[in-house]
Amino acid sequence: MSEEFRHRLRVRYGECDPQGVVYFARYGDYVDIGMTELWRERIGPYGEMVEAGSDMVVAELVLRYRGSAVFDDELDVVIGMERLGETSMTLALRIERDGATLVEGSIRQVCIDPATKAKKPLPVDVRAALA
Numbered sequence: 001m002s003e004e005f006r007h008r009l010r011v012r013y014g015e016c017d018p019q020g021v022v023y024f025a026r027y028g029d030y031v032d033i034g035m036t037e038l039w040r041e042r043i044g045p046y047g048e049m050v051e052a053g054s055d056m057v058v059a060e061l062v063l064r065y066r067g068s069a070v071f072d073d074e075l076d077v078v079i080g081m082e083r084l085g086e087t088s089m090t091l092a093l094r095i096e097r098d099g100a101t102l103v104e105g106s107i108r109q110v111c112i113d114p115a116t117k118a119k120k121p122l123p124v125d126v127r128a129a130l131a
Contacts, residue, residue: 004080007037011073021068027103028061031093034077035107043129054123055114059088063105073097084130087111087119 009030017023039046049055069075078094088110095103111122122130 004078005034005038005042006079007034007077009033009075009077011069011071011075013071016071021070022073024065027063027065027095030075030077030095031061031063031107034079034093035091037077038079043126049123049126050114052123053113053115054120054126055112056109057112058107059110060108061105062107063093063103065103067097067100067102069095069097069102075102081130082106084122084127086121089122089130 082092083090090108
């Protein structure tokens with residue numbers, strides 16, 4: 001994935017805590033939304049890959065908080081390839097508001113057989129789309 005992927009979303013009121021800022025665990029949801037949209041744009045419908053015999057599971061999610069978002073902020077989820085292995089991939093993450101980084105981190109996903117849950121190589125088409 002030579003170019004970073006960027007997906008914009010807006011903070012909803014229900015995602016904020018009593019202090020009026022985005023509840024820390026919601027940033028994991030934002031990462032998931034960004035990953036889903038990256039997959040849709042670069043690879044295609046996720047379900048087709050699962051039907052063909054491959055699935056991805058999260059092995060590690062690391063988030064470092066640098067700032068806070070509030071209700072109605074527009075945020076960009078920015079994803080870039082850090083490492084593309086034989087059976088896994090690690091992606092660098094940023095969540096930005098107006099170009100300022102609020103959250104940064106990484107996500108490592110492992111390819112598995114959905115029937116057996118055993119680790120397996122990334123499909124060739126997925127590897128090509130992400131390389």
